[in-house]
Amino acid sequence: QFGRTEVIDNTLNPDFVRKFIMDYFFEERENLRFDFYDVDSKSPNLSKHDFLGQMFCTLGEIVGSQGSRLEKSITGIPGKKCGTVIVTAEELSCCRDSVLMQFCANKLDKKDFFGKSDPFLVFHRSNEDGSFTICHKTEVVKNTLNPVWQAFKISVRALCNGDYDRTIKVEVYDWDRDGSHDFIGEFTTSYRELSRGQSQFNVYEVINPKKKGKKKKYINSGTVTLLSFLIETEVSFLDYIKGGTQINFTVAIDFTASNGNPSQPTSLHYMNPYQLNAYGMALKAVGEIIQDYDSDKMFPALGFGARLPPDGRVSHEFALNGNPQNPYCHGIDGVMEAYYRSLKCVQLYGPTNFAPVINHVARYASSVKDGSQYFVLLIITDGVISDMAQTKESIVNVS
Structure with missing residues (x-):
């Protein structure tokens, strides 16, 4: 679906x-x-x-x-x-702006026999063939001829596909419970006109064409006024990079026994002298791309799920280069070198716990308060997470 x-x-x-x-x-x-x-x-x-x-x-x-x-x-x-x-x-434009708009109306036609009207607005953008496509409906404001609708946010692509002069048709209806809503009238505008904000240019006469054709003294069926118009630009990841945000890339590798004995060709950690193993290929594929966005090319490289020398204690957060105070490796080639070196001196064990390495990166990320750095943790693993509850909690805490 x-x-x-x-x-x-x-x-x-x-x-x-x-x-x-x-x-x-x-x-x-x-x-x-x-x-x-x-x-x-x-x-x-x-x-x-x-x-x-x-x-x-x-x-x-x-x-x-x-x-x-x-x-x-x-x-x-x-x-x-x-x-x-x-x-x-319709092909989308590259426009990433959204607008926050609010409208009110004044002296709309009375449509309900026992009350006033329950008005709502329906926005349509024009298509290249001259037809119209609905793009937004406001909420219904009950029993009033002078409604004030809540402000709503809509992308410029949805409103006019980035074409500031494209016609936008707005219809005004009186809501009926049976779904046969009564047409009050309509008006047209454009993004360019709306962008002028609250002014005399954005007070629109609501016209009912049938009434206008039948009644010589017909003026309008009320007016709709734009109360506010605020442009919000959606910032992309590339915008952050252009603005100087630094990428901090950390890799964590699964050293649990479920990967198989590294001396056997069936192991995902198989130390083949002629080609990269599965973990090496994953590291190289992702790392070579992301390292272009890291200015110092220094990457913390961690392992989890192995017994460490000399006492054989199980660790779920150890530095591949053997230096817990400075787990940084220079470039992806440095990470690869530290990974293969670790394979030779640790014993694959278990279980598959993610929370410790997530918390490791979270400690560094929490120290940066100004948004100038973006932290990425790549976990390469082969199996089922053993500490799912703790992993979920760690992800929630760092979000």
Whole structure:
């Protein structure tokens, strides 16, 4: 299961808001299956709900349809028409901004016979073919013609796909319990207009086209005002690196007996003079990439689950270079050298305890309070964790 939409109550024609971000590979066939259910309870177990049908397609089929908009029949229940589903796809822009917006309205049309209105807003972004796709719904504010909606956060990609001049249509509805919400009116704007913030430019007349066409004296069905507009930029890992954040890379290697005798070819620690063993390959593959982001190329290298000389005590946190006060190795080649040296002088034992090496790195990480350093612990292991409860606690404590 890749994901689930939100639940829309009491309707045969739902328009789902939730979007799903997927990787698209032109050269691969990416099969998709959409299953539809009528929700009967709050249980996440799909067997507790009524199956309405399913639709099969490929991601390429959606992308390759006119306007990247695929309409296809829902099947899966013999002898029954299950309806149709429309799926659209759009390539995401590289924009990583989000916006926090808040709106209010004034003098909206009264739609309820015994009360005022229960208004909510529905935001749509325009597509390249001129159609609109829903991208956000506000909450319902009960029994008022002058609602103030809660501030909400939405990514700029979802709102306009990074195109600041793309039309955004906002519809105003009066909520009804039976799902047949009453249309109050609509207005259009754009990200560029909204970004002006609270001003006379962001007070919008709510227009009902049917009323406007019938009534000569019709002015509007109320107004909607932007109260606040705050841009939040999502910082990427690369932004931190560019900003000077230092990467601290630590490796911890499993020396438990379950890996097999290092003198035997079947062992993951087999000391083959002609090629790297499984642990050596893993170390080299990850380490050679991450060392480019570590300025001093000095890596603490630890081992766990072995008996150490000279007294044979079991350790779950020992330095591969034999120096507990300074467990640093120079570059991945230095880590590899210390690893092979340790194999020759320790006895593989057990159990497989992760918590000690996690706590080791956590002690160093906790001493850095300004966010200038990022700590990465690579644990290379072959088996089941023996101290799962302690490991979970250590991870939670360091998070």
